[in-house]
Amino acid sequence: MKPNGKKLELKEDTTIRERVLNIFRKMKKLGYYWRLFPAVFWLVVFLALPLSVMFIYSLWTKVGYDMIPTWTLQNYLDIFVRKEGLYLRLLLKSLGMSAAVTLGSIALAYPVAYYISTRGGKYKYVLLALIMTPYLVSWVILILGWRMIIGHNGLVNILLMGVGLEPVKLWKTWMAVILVLIISWAPWLVLPIFVSLEKIDRTLLEAGADLGASPSENFRKITLPLSVPGLLVATFFVMIPTFGEFVAPVIAGGASGATIGTAIEEAFKRMNYPFGSAMSFLLVGIALITSFVLIRKTGLRTLMESL
Amino acid sequence: MKIDVELKNVTKKFGDVVAVDDVSFWVGKGEFFSLLGPSGCGKTTTLRMIAGFEKPTEGEVYIGGELMTDIPPFKRPTNLVFQHLALFPHLNVYDNISFGLKIKKLPKDEIKRKVEEVLNLVRLPGYEERKIKELSGGEQQRIAIVRALVNEPTVLLLDEPLGPLDLKLREEMVVELKRIQREVGTTFIYVTHDQGEALTMSDRIAVMKDGRTLQIGTPMEIYERPKSGFIADFIGRSNLFEGSYANGVVEVDGLGRIIVETEPQVSEKGLVLVCTKPEKISIGRTLKGLDNVFDGEVKETYYQGQVTTYRVLLENDSLITVVALSSGVKDIFRFGEKVEVGWNKEDAKLII
Numbered sequence: 001m002k003p004n005g006k007k008l009e010l011k012e013d014t015t016i017r018e019r020v021l022n023i024f025r026k027m028k029k030l031g032y033y034w035r036l037f038p039a040v041f042w043l044v045v046f047l048a049l050p051l052s053v054m055f056i057y058s059l060w061t062k063v064g065y066d067m068i069p070t071w072t073l074q075n076y077l078d079i080f081v082r083k084e085g086l087y088l089r090l091l092l093k094s095l096g097m098s099a100a101v102t103l104g105s106i107a108l109a110y111p112v113a114y115y116i117s118t119r120g121g122k123y124k125y126v127l128l129a130l131i132m133t134p135y136l137v138s139w140v141i142l143i144l145g146w147r148m149i150i151g152h153n154g155l156v157n158i159l160l161m162g163v164g165l166e167p168v169k170l171w172k173t174w175m176a177v178i179l180v181l182i183i184s185w186a187p188w189l190v191l192p193i194f195v196s197l198e199k200i201d202r203t204l205l206e207a208g209a210d211l212g213a214s215p216s217e218n219f220r221k222i223t224l225p226l227s228v229p230g231l232l233v234a235t236f237f238v239m240i241p242t243f244g245e246f247v248a249p250v251i252a253g254g255a256s257g258a259t260i261g262t263a264i265e266e267a268f269k270r271m272n273y274p275f276g277s278a279m280s281f282l283l284v285g286i287a288l289i290t291s292f293v294l295i296r297k298t299g300l301r302t303l304m305e306s307l
Numbered sequence: 308m309k310i311d312v313e314l315k316n317v318t319k320k321f322g323d324v325v326a327v328d329d330v331s332f333w334v335g336k337g338e339f340f341s342l343l344g345p346s347g348c349g350k351t352t353t354l355r356m357i358a359g360f361e362k363p364t365e366g367e368v369y370i371g372g373e374l375m376t377d378i379p380p381f382k383r384p385t386n387l388v389f390q391h392l393a394l395f396p397h398l399n400v401y402d403n404i405s406f407g408l409k410i411k412k413l414p415k416d417e418i419k420r421k422v423e424e425v426l427n428l429v430r431l432p433g434y435e436e437r438k439i440k441e442l443s444g445g446e447q448q449r450i451a452i453v454r455a456l457v458n459e460p461t462v463l464l465l466d467e468p469l470g471p472l473d474l475k476l477r478e479e480m481v482v483e484l485k486r487i488q489r490e491v492g493t494t495f496i497y498v499t500h501d502q503g504e505a506l507t508m509s510d511r512i513a514v515m516k517d518g519r520t521l522q523i524g525t526p527m528e529i530y531e532r533p534k535s536g537f538i539a540d541f542i543g544r545s546n547l548f549e550g551s552y553a554n555g556v557v558e559v560d561g562l563g564r565i566i567v568e569t570e571p572q573v574s575e576k577g578l579v580l581v582c583t584k585p586e587k588i589s590i591g592r593t594l595k596g597l598d599n600v601f602d603g604e605v606k607e608t609y610y611q612g613q614v615t616t617y618r619v620l621l622e623n624d625s626l627i628t629v630v631a632l633s634s635g636v637k638d639i640f641r642f643g644e645k646v647e648v649g650w651n652k653e654d655a656k657l658i659i
Binding site (some may be wrong): 001201203206207208209210211212213214218221222225226 | 358360379381382385386387389393395396397406407410411413449454455458493
């Protein structure tokens with residue numbers, strides 16, 4: 001045991017050293033934070049700032065073609081009451097579109113992912129790369145490509161007329177919007193579903209077979225439940241961007257392609273910034289809630305690993 | 308004895324590689340039968356052919372008297388305990404165990420009763436709702452065993468299920484497995500590379516090497532009367548001497564004569580192997596009353612508590628292993644000490 005006095009003296013000695021060291025440590029720590037600067041700068045300037053501006057607009061009042069900084073919630077209320085609920089209907093239509101596209105594209109992607117994962121052999125990754133090739137083409141051109149097939153003078157109608165039938169109107173319909181979106185999303189979804197299928201330990205299927213499960217029972221009781229994380233990731237991929245989709249509705253849907261996305265675009269075009277911003281923010285809110293639910297269900301780690 | 312499983316001239320080739328080479332054996336009802344061999348000897352492939360996961364290239368597999376060669380695994384009366392258990396991670400203990408019963412569409416209360424029964428059998432009552440991740444290694448092991456056993460298979464196949472466990476747990480599970488087998492009376496076919504496990508649990512053992520069965524017999528037969536040098540060395544360390552046999556005596560170059568008891572059918576050259584187990588050899592400064600006594604020098608001493616293991620250099624420059632009961636500090640021989648080692652003629656087994 002050291003006598004008390006000496007102990008105190010020692011402490012006195014070290015404090016100055018400690019302080020200096022602490023300052024250095026803090027600076028070092030700050031140094032680490034500085035490395036985040038480019039990313040943070042990017043996020044603030046190009047995401048947080050414009051979004052904040054938009055959020056403020058959504059709470060201002062529109063007078064003629066101008067806005068005045070009078071705070072109001074009227075813009076949000078308007079979504080539900082204006083034009084006899086037209087915007088609410090558009091919102092629901094968009095959500096419905098999003099759900100249909102999600103289900104449809106997963107239904108299309110799952111068998112492909114399953115096939116590549118189980119039968120791909122050494123060509124697995126070649127096949128995956130080939131599946132991704134449509135995305136070498138721009139989104140708008142991809143959509144317009146469908147006009148060649150289901151457009152008024154498209155392949156389908158040429159064939160129909162060839163066998164003496166009346167041409168049908170497929171292009172510029174709501175069905176065309178859904179169809180185009182499903183087919184353009186499906187290749188993307190092959191990826192997360194493939195990843196989750198690859199993670200399944202094949203001996204589990206042997207165990208299932210050993211316990212008497214036929215191949216189809218094995219699929220239902222083992223493969224499908226264990227690929228749920230992939231399905232949730234896929235849902236995340238499609239559902240959220242599709243909420244506000246307006247390119248495909250405009251090009252493939254025409255007059256019947258009105259969605260909340262096109263309504264937002266329309267509002268901004270007519271200089272109705274507060275109303276457009278309010279609709280945008282409602283969508284952001286819905287997307288946030290959906291993301292939250294999906295993350296809770298999937299687990300952030302699974303989600304990020306599959307991205 | 309009623310025969311549960313029979314393999315007739317079974318061969319399995321993977322491309323040009325012969326994994327299992329003309330293997331034949333039978334397993335009786337209620338028997339604990341082990342396939343024992345080093346890794347790559349074809350024991351797991353043999354087991355997987357019985358389970359139905361591999362199809363024999365040649366030969367037939369019979370289970371319960373019926374030809375099974377072309378029957379898929381899910382239609383066979385066998386259940387397999389996998390090496391890495393393969394418990395379903397998305398299901399709890401109850402759903403794992405009842406997996407097979409639900410597929411057979413048994414009534415709900417019967418399933419419940421059976422699951423309870425097997426959980427009691429492995430002393431894990433009340434574990435129904437637990438998640439697989441929450442279980443310890445030993446608990447997972449037990450669940451994997453009863454998940455297979457609950458289906459009341461004609462034969463239960465076990466593919467080195469104790470491999471991933473630590474030593475102490477393994478020893479516990481060996482006792483546990485034997486108890487379970489005794490209680491349920493199901494035929495067990497057990498694959499292992501661990502001779503200790505095989506000797507402890509089995510009624511009979513098939514020793515495999517390079518896709519062939521070298522010897523099939525009770526643990527005692529295999530340990531005491533190995534049919535080849537490989538088996539003698541694989542099943543408990545053995546001291547092997549090569550020499551030429553004549554009239555009950557084997558002449559070993561540089562060492563001298565070893566008196567043996569068995570009358571062998573000597574091969575043309577007259578070359579034989581003499582096998583003596585380490586624990587059958589006495590060690591001391593002077594030995595009396597033994598048929599074979601040789602001079603040696605202690606090279607290594609391992610005090611292991613109950614026993615002490617010595618490596619002794621003989622005059623023909625061969626190192627032999629001697630395991631002696633530890634009898635006290637003053638009786639331990641140290642490095643460099645001159646000793647005598649000896650054994651009786653009945654402990655000098657001939658391998659032709």
